[in-house]
Amino acid sequence: MIVGDDDGPPTRPVEVPQLPLTRSLRGLPASPGVAVGRVVVFDRRSVPIARRAIEAAEVRVEVSRLHDAITHSRTHLEALRDRLDPSIDAEHRLVLEAHLLMVKDELLVTSTETEIRAGKCAEWALRQVADELVRRLQTAKESYLRERAHDIEHVVEDVLRALTGAGTDLPALEDASVLVASDLSAAELLALPRGRLLALVTELGTPTGHTAILARALHVPAVVGVRGATRSIEAGSVVIVDARRGEVQVDPSIEARASAEDRVDRYRSFSGRLRESRDAHTALADGTRIEILANLEIEVELDEALDERAEGIGLYRTEFLYLDGTQPDEERLTEVFTRVGRAFAPRTVTLRTFDLGSDKMPRARGGEVGRRHDAFEAAPNPALGLRGLRLALAMPEVFRTQIRAVLRAAHTTPLRLMFPMVCTVEELREAKRVVEHARRELVQARVPHALVPIGAMIEVPSAVVLADVLAAECDFFSIGTNDLAQYALAVDRGDPAVAGLASPLSPGLLRLLRPIMIAAASCDLPVSLCGDMASHPLAMPVLIGLGLRSLSMPASEIPLARAIASRLDLAACVQVAEAVLACATEPEVRRAIVARLGETLGDLWDEHGLVL
Ligand code: PEP
Numbered sequence: 234m235i236v237g238d239d240d241g242p243p244t245r246p247v248e249v250p251q252l253p254l255t256r257s258l259r260g261l262p263a264s265p266g267v268a269v270g271r272v273v274v275f276d277r278r279s280v281p282i283a284r285r286a287i288e289a290a291e292v293r294v295e296v297s298r299l300h301d302a303i304t305h306s307r308t309h310l311e312a313l314r315d316r317l318d319p320s321i322d323a324e325h326r327l328v329l330e331a332h333l334l335m336v337k338d339e340l341l342v343t344s345t346e347t348e349i350r351a352g353k354c355a356e357w358a359l360r361q362v363a364d365e366l367v368r369r370l371q372t373a374k375e376s377y378l379r380e381r382a383h384d385i386e387h388v389v390e391d392v393l394r395a396l397t398g399a400g401t402d403l404p405a406l407e408d409a410s411v412l413v414a415s416d417l418s419a420a421e422l423l424a425l426p427r428g429r430l431l432a433l434v435t436e437l438g439t440p441t442g443h444t445a446i447l448a449r450a451l452h453v454p455a456v457v458g459v460r461g462a463t464r465s466i467e468a469g470s471v472v473i474v475d476a477r478r479g480e481v482q483v484d485p486s487i488e489a490r491a492s493a494e495d496r497v498d499r500y501r502s503f504s505g506r507l508r509e510s511r512d513a514h515t516a517l518a519d520g521t522r523i524e525i526l527a528n529l530e531i532e533v534e535l536d537e538a539l540d541e542r543a544e545g546i547g548l549y550r551t552e553f554l555y556l557d558g559t560q561p562d563e564e565r566l567t568e569v570f571t572r573v574g575r576a577f578a579p580r581t582v583t584l585r586t587f588d589l590g591s592d593k594m595p596r597a598r599g600g601e602v603g604r605r606h607d608a609f610e611a612a613p614n615p616a617l618g619l620r621g622l623r624l625a626l627a628m629p630e631v632f633r634t635q636i637r638a639v640l641r642a643a644h645t646t647p648l649r650l651m652f653p654m655v656c657t658v659e660e661l662r663e664a665k666r667v668v669e670h671a672r673r674e675l676v677q678a679r680v681p682h683a684l685v686p687i688g689a690m691i692e693v694p695s696a697v698v699l700a701d702v703l704a705a706e707c708d709f710f711s712i713g714t715n716d717l718a719q720y721a722l723a724v725d726r727g728d729p730a731v732a733g734l735a736s737p738l739s740p741g742l743l744r745l746l747r748p749i750m751i752a753a754a755s756c757d758l759p760v761s762l763c764g765d766m767a768s769h770p771l772a773m774p775v776l777i778g779l780g781l782r783s784l785s786m787p788a789s790e791i792p793l794a795r796a797i798a799s800r801l802d803l804a805a806c807v808q809v810a811e812a813v814l815a816c817a818t819e820p821e822v823r824r825a826i827v828a829r830l831g832e833t834l835g836d837l838w839d840e841h842g843l844v845l
């Protein structure tokens with residue numbers, strides 16, 4: 234477009250049409266696919282407020298709006314408090330009582346009224362007073378006062394929501410849209426209307442977080458860890474989400490759209506070709522059998538797992554049954570487990586007892602799980618707090634109910650049971666006692682049931698160190714490399730700032746696998762691996778070389794995994810594994826694999842879009 238000539242400025246103003254400029258934002262690829270659509274923004278962290286100057290005549294109205302909002306917020310807090318169970322929630326009750334006092338705080342209210350009289354609308358006045366209060370508290374010498382700053386923020390956000398009508402509710406997604414969110418939990422993703430979510434872009438989260446895992450299960454392209462996304466992408470704008478590259482293009486040109494669609498087509502045809510030779514069994518080129526199992530989060534994935542001819546379910550994340558806040562009872566759990574089991578029979582389904590907590594919090598607050606919601610939220614470091622087996626043992630009734638359901642379902646279909654986040658031998662023993670107790674109850678009540686093999690997930694470093702002892706006390710291992718990476722490398726699964734450090738090719742992670750395999754072999758214990766690493770196109774040959782013969786992965790990854798396996802032979806995998814274990818750094822590991830297997834697998838890596 235010419236707006237002047239080279240000889241100088243134009244003699245009269247030239248109208249420059251405001252063409253939108255394409256902008257590109259980068260994040261981490263979390264669920265593959267490309268989508269083009271209009272944006273809906275969901276930012277729950279801060280309430281956007283108007284900074285409106287008011288006339289003297291409006292002061293009364295604004296003061297009364299402030300008081301109405303405070304009353305509303307107080308009622309809300311009181312309702313929360315009254316729902317608590319006094320026997321288990323004493324601490325949380327104290328927090329709510331403190332918030333109730335703050336919301337009525339004289340200083341906060343009278344200072345805000347003063348600001349309103351000085352000509353500010355209620356929300357502006359409140360924000361200003363609160364910011365000043367928080368600033369003063371944050372610089373206080375006493376740690377007790379500094380900690381109160383967080384409480385004030387919480388209370389003020391609540392009143393601001395009442396003032397502005399801003400909800401924390403998820404957007405309804407009236408039309409098919411791309412959701413751009415500051416953060417989205419797995420429970421929230423589950424609650425969004427299926428079919429209307431074209432793609433997901435979040436500021437927080439990492440590819441191994443559970444929101445990403447669920448997005449993959451639902452085939453929703455997702456890019457996570459996109460810094461500043463909610464501020465820099467406007468609601469209503471059009472974006473291309475290229476989740477294989479981790480790229481979000483805002484206001485794309487027609488050419489950019491065409492090229493994105495072309496990429497989708499090419500990937501579809503690659504996946505189609507991979508699926509042409511669907512075998513019920515997988516073997517290496519030398520005939521070594523590799524068992525390929527599917528991971529399952531929600532029942533809708535069953536069809537795909539069956540369609541890809543998974544040889545069983547290696548990980549059923551049963552906590553997803555609790556995420557909507559309705560705590561399923563024994564009958565419902567028995568029904569679901571029987572249905573899933575029968576769909577796969579005679580192949581085996583491995584049920585993991587609920588691994589709630591950390592980034593898997595229920596959305597609503599039903600039952601005991603729901604009542605613990607606020608305790609979860611208040612946990613200083615939820616990934617190191619009450620989650621997985623620890624939480625199950627802290628909720629004996631909920632745990633026992635689930636175990637009874639598993640034993641009952643096992644009466645008609647082959648099931649295995651495993652526990653997440655086993656950190657100590659005591660925990661494994663206690664969990665086994667719960668199983669034994671449930672069995673005795675069923676025997677006494679003459680309820681048909683069957684015993685099931687019991688496994689431990691090996692996903693924290695202490696379990697690796699204790700693998701020989703654990704192996705002697707259970708029937709199988711399942712290695713959870715997503716958490717093993719989180720805990721071994723000290724990389725929070727929810728924090729995009731450090732996500733790059735948790736590579737499946739990190740020597741600090743890979744070297745932990747050998748002792749697990751040795752401990753299992755010494756007891757002839759079957760081992761499977763169900764973390765994302767199982768289907769990583771570079772890591773898979775290493776896992777086979779280390780002795781793994783059973784890999785569990787999202788059903789969508791099975792065709793590529795089969796194609797890779799069919800080109801490998803065991804001797805080459807063993808050599809690669811040895812080479813990798815001698816490497817000191819992640820790039821060295823990557824190079825060692827590429828150098829040895831590039832010729833055999835290079836075209837598959839390339840078409841899959843792997844960046845080497
Ligand atoms: C893992 O940690 O590797 C695992 C499979 O469990 P989840 O991803 O559900 O924590």
Ligand code: MG
Pocket residue numbers: 653692713715716
């Ligand atoms: Mg895990």
